[in-house]
Amino acid sequence: MSDVDEEIYSLALSRKDGVDNDTIEEKMPHLPAEALANAINRLLRVGKIELVQIGTLTLYKGVSMAELELTSKMNEEDRLIYKLIENSGNEGIWVRTLKLKSNLPQTIVNRSLKQLEAQDIIKSVKSVKHPTRKLYMLSTVSPSADITGGPWFTDQEMDTDFIDQLAKQCHHLIYAYSYPRHNPAMVYPVSHMGYPTASQIKRFISDNRVSTVELTTENIEELLTMLIYDGKIERIAPALDVDRGLRAGAGKPDWMYRALRIADKDSPLTDIPCGRCPVASRCSGSGAITPAKCSYLAKWLAF
Amino acid sequence: MAVLIQHGLATHAQTREGPRMVTYYSISMRNILRLQRAGLYLALVEERMGKDGLAVFRAIMLHGTMSIGAARGVVGFSRLGAPAKKKFNIAVAKLVRERFIVAVTAKDSVTRSDRVIQAEATEVAKLDAPPTAKDLLKIRERISLREDEEYHSTTIIGLKRGTAAASADDHGGGASKVLIGPDGRAIVLDGNGLVGTGGGAHAEAEAEADAVDDKQCFRVYHDRLDVFLRNKQVVNYFSDKYNDAAGVVLKTVLRLTEAHTRTCRDRMSERVTANQIMQSIPPDARLEDAVDMGDSGFMQGSADGSGDEASAGRARRGRAALALLELLRTDASGVLNRADERGAGVYRVNFERAAAVLRDQCVDALIVEKHGSVHARIVRVLRDKQKLDEKAVSHFAMLPMDQCRERLHELSLAGFVATVEIPRTADRNPSRMFYLWHVDPHRQASAALRLVFQAMSNIIQRAAKEADARAPLLAKARREDVMADPSLLAASERKELRVACAARQRLDVAAARLDRMLLLVHDIAPRAAAAAAAAA
Numbered sequence: 001m002s003d004v005d006e007e008i009y010s011l012a013l014s015r016k017d018g019v020d021n022d023t024i025e026e027k028m029p030h031l032p033a034e035a036l037a038n039a040i041n042r043l044l045r046v047g048k049i050e051l052v053q054i055g056t057l058t059l060y061k062g063v064s065m066a067e068l069e070l071t072s073k074m075n076e077e078d079r080l081i082y083k084l085i086e087n088s089g090n091e092g093i094w095v096r097t098l099k100l101k102s103n104l105p106q107t108i109v110n111r112s113l114k115q116l117e118a119q120d121i122i123k124s125v126k127s128v129k130h131p132t133r134k135l136y137m138l139s140t141v142s143p144s145a146d147i148t149g150g151p152w153f154t155d156q157e158m159d160t161d162f163i164d165q166l167a168k169q170c171h172h173l174i175y176a177y178s179y180p181r182h183n184p185a186m187v188y189p190v191s192h193m194g195y196p197t198a199s200q201i202k203r204f205i206s207d208n209r210v211s212t213v214e215l216t217t218e219n220i221e222e223l224l225t226m227l228i229y230d231g232k233i234e235r236i237a238p239a240l241d242v243d244r245g246l247r248a249g250a251g252k253p254d255w256m257y258r259a260l261r262i263a264d265k266d267s268p269l270t271d272i273p274c275g276r277c278p279v280a281s282r283c284s285g286s287g288a289i290t291p292a293k294c295s296y297l298a299k300w301l302a303f
Numbered sequence: 304m305a306v307l308i309q310h311g312l313a314t315h316a317q318t319r320e321g322p323r324m325v326t327y328y329s330i331s332m333r334n335i336l337r338l339q340r341a342g343l344y345l346a347l348v349e350e351r352m353g354k355d356g357l358a359v360f361r362a363i364m365l366h367g368t369m370s371i372g373a374a375r376g377v378v379g380f381s382r383l384g385a386p387a388k389k390k391f392n393i394a395v396a397k398l399v400r401e402r403f404i405v406a407v408t409a410k411d412s413v414t415r416s417d418r419v420i421q422a423e424a425t426e427v428a429k430l431d432a433p434p435t436a437k438d439l440l441k442i443r444e445r446i447s448l449r450e451d452e453e454y455h456s457t458t459i460i461g462l463k464r465g466t467a468a469a470s471a472d473d474h475g476g477g478a479s480k481v482l483i484g485p486d487g488r489a490i491v492l493d494g495n496g497l498v499g500t501g502g503g504a505h506a507e508a509e510a511e512a513d514a515v516d517d518k519q520c521f522r523v524y525h526d527r528l529d530v531f532l533r534n535k536q537v538v539n540y541f542s543d544k545y546n547d548a549a550g551v552v553l554k555t556v557l558r559l560t561e562a563h564t565r566t567c568r569d570r571m572s573e574r575v576t577a578n579q580i581m582q583s584i585p586p587d588a589r590l591e592d593a594v595d596m597g598d599s600g601f602m603q604g605s606a607d608g609s610g611d612e613a614s615a616g617r618a619r620r621g622r623a624a625l626a627l628l629e630l631l632r633t634d635a636s637g638v639l640n641r642a643d644e645r646g647a648g649v650y651r652v653n654f655e656r657a658a659a660v661l662r663d664q665c666v667d668a669l670i671v672e673k674h675g676s677v678h679a680r681i682v683r684v685l686r687d688k689q690k691l692d693e694k695a696v697s698h699f700a701m702l703p704m705d706q707c708r709e710r711l712h713e714l715s716l717a718g719f720v721a722t723v724e725i726p727r728t729a730d731r732n733p734s735r736m737f738y739l740w741h742v743d744p745h746r747q748a749s750a751a752l753r754l755v756f757q758a759m760s761n762i763i764q765r766a767a768k769e770a771d772a773r774a775p776l777l778a779k780a781r782r783e784d785v786m787a788d789p790s791l792l793a794a795s796e797r798k799e800l801r802v803a804c805a806a807r808q809r810l811d812v813a814a815a816r817l818d819r820m821l822l823l824v825h826d827i828a829p830r831a832a833a834a835a836a837a838a839a
Binding site: 076152157158160162180183185186187188189190192222223225226229230231234260261262267268269270272273274275276280283285290291292294297300301 | 382525539543544546547549592593594595596625626629630633635664665667668669671672673676679680683684687699701702703706718754757760761762764765767768769805806809810812813816817819820
């Protein structure tokens with residue numbers, strides 16, 4: 001490889017997205033355009049750089065030596081499939097999309113996928129969004145949160161037990177800070193700023209190793225939103241601190257959370273068996289199931 | 304039929320059909336359902352009006368419609384001396400002034416729609432030519448306006464003012480005047496608004512001077528009593544959410560405004576200042592122990608540090624009251640609003656919000672009981688976010704899609720949620736349609752009411768069966784000789800009677816609690832109350 005080729009190759013490798021013609025000309029102003037074109041053609045022929053089209057822009061992207069070594073052993077079809085899978089990044093690519101983009105027959109696509117998978121170059125994953133679709137990505141790449149569903153999913157299934165346990169812990173923590181410890185019957189005034197925030201709860205969870213899964217503040221907010229919809233906590237807007245301006249930093253407000261005492265208020269239907277009666281829909285004034293003959297009511301009255 | 308009409312459970316209307324007059328009758332379901340609430344009304348009257356007021360109220364309630372003279376005879380005051388009669392008069396005057404009972408007029412027993420038709424016919428008869436659509440619209444507007452004026456009028460029918468009090472009132476510049484009604488009875492128009500709101504010695508003296516027309520018939524004003532029951536529920540909500548002191552503060556606000564709140568139709572209360580509220584908070588309420596002010600200087604004692612315990616206590620109490628008011632005002636429910644920043648603030652209660660909050664809480668508790676807490680979570684998500692597709696519901700409720708779909712369909716079957724179709728193509732093909740889930744508060748309320756009515760009906764039927772099963776024993780226990788000498792009952796009979804009483808009590812309590820749901824879900828919503836008043 002000549003010096004010019006070397007220089008262009010290292011320039012293309014140094015940029016993740018590749019370089020365009022103008023940049024190469026700018027970096028090597030002494031080279032005539034013809035020599036530059038010849039060098040690029042040579043590199044393209046040996047597969048050291050590849051063409052990438054982004055909109056109307058054509059970029060040259062460097063191919064690492066390891067990858068070059070890997071792809072050199074592949075046939076044309078395998079290499080094409082490999083490239084498409086590689087470009088899909090951590091989002092993965094669906095077989096049908098592969099077929100469409102490669103323009104290869106299904107059998108050849110399947111054969112290539114089988115070969116690449118057998119060599120442990122690619123792996124198949126399932127997406128939580130489309131559980132029936134098989135997505136392919138490089139075996140060295142970890143699937144994105146969109147595909148795995150984030151920390152709330154285990155084996156493409158929403159882990160409700162984990163969510164409930166974590167929600168319970170969050171509720172306990174918020175409750176502990178919602179009312180004065182020396183007299184829980186008391187309440188804090190509006191100016192009180194000691195209610196926990198999502199970032200504080202996140203810190204508590206990671207410090208106390210409540211969860212083995214790494215959780216972001218957004219994940220905690222999702223959990224707290226669920227608790228709000230459970231009627232267990234409520235969200236309080238951060239008050240304006242005159243001395244320091246807004247308590248939260250610029251942008252997103254740092255909401256505080258307060259536990260509610262009325263979450264577990266029972267209903268009058270709890271008192272009577274009719275609330276959870278399994279045959280309530282068939283109960284009427286006459287017939288086999290009537291309130292007068294009801295054995296549940298009889299048991300309830302005798303209790 | 305006469306008894307039903309006397310109790311306001313049925314109304315009638317006459318119309319000419321060809322050569323003959325025909326009478327039609329209709330039933331007031333609302334008033335029938337209120338019979339279940341009689342115990343709550345009586346407890347309320349006893350709390351507010353004392354034993355004398357309760358005796359009069361109970362007599363009127365038992366008879367549906369009753370003149371005060373007749374009530375005096377029934378209660379037994381007619382046989383007593385002048386002081387007892389005066390006591391009776393005060394109790395009656397207080398009941399009338401605070402609108403626990405209202406004077407009955409001939410039109411009360413006529414169905415409202417017929418009253419409107421009659422009024423319309425009278426107006427049309429005054430026209431020279433047949434009315435145009437525009438004329439009819441104007442007439443209807445006029446009738447509706449007249450009804451609104453009657454509703455908002457401060458006139459108290461049936462209350463006569465003594466000469467001395469009337470002259471004192473005139474001296475004070477009050478715009479009070481006495482009209483003579485078509486039946487020859489006195490009608491007092493009081494331009495100062497409701498009398499007796501101020502309390503104190505003057506109000507009592509005035510009450511003594513007031514005399515209620517003995518011949519005037521009165522009935523229980525259920526709509527007004529529901530206001531007190533509603534207020535109690537609002538107070539309970541805040542007592543549960545914060546603490547008893549917060550409940551006391553809100554109770555004080557409601558007490559100060561309730562004289563101007565006629566029925567549950569009213570959307571907003573009158574305004575009250577923070578000073579008025581603080582001065583009216585009962586002295587036995589322990590506000591000082593209700594708010595933790597931390598190191599903000601609140602617990603540091605009196606401001607000047609003079610060591611004057613009494614003034615320091617007053618200051619602490621005042622600050623606690625203000626802190627609680629602020630806490631209630633900033634509550635997410637939006638029930639207590641600050642109408643003005645004047646002084647320490649002018650407050651008013653938003654009854655529409657209060658009704659919505661209580662209704663939602665009640666419906667949620669019902670869904671939790673009937674379906675489960677996850678279902679209630681889904682309903683709350685939809686209530687907050689309005690219309691959502693299945694995927695979004697499952698995201699916010701943090702539920703797997705299949706479980707979420709299953710629960711949504713269960714709720715839909717029960718009537719608590721509904722779907723709306725958004726077509727993607729003009730042919731409205733179901734396979735090319737978005738289905739968005741949403742909650743409609745009115746449909747939700749009717750679904751909840753269906754469950755409440757079914758449960759109430761079950762309880763009533765069971766109570767009837769329990770009574771039937773022990774009818775001979777209950778009849779024996781009611782015999783005069785047995786009541787005088789309980790030893791006439793055998794030990795086993797006494798035991799059985801105790802069981803029957805316990806069962807009856809249990810069923811009554813369950814029915815009363817269910818009735819509370821009915822009150823919250825249906826009766827107290829301003830729109831529903833206005834619709835019911837229009838239908839009555």
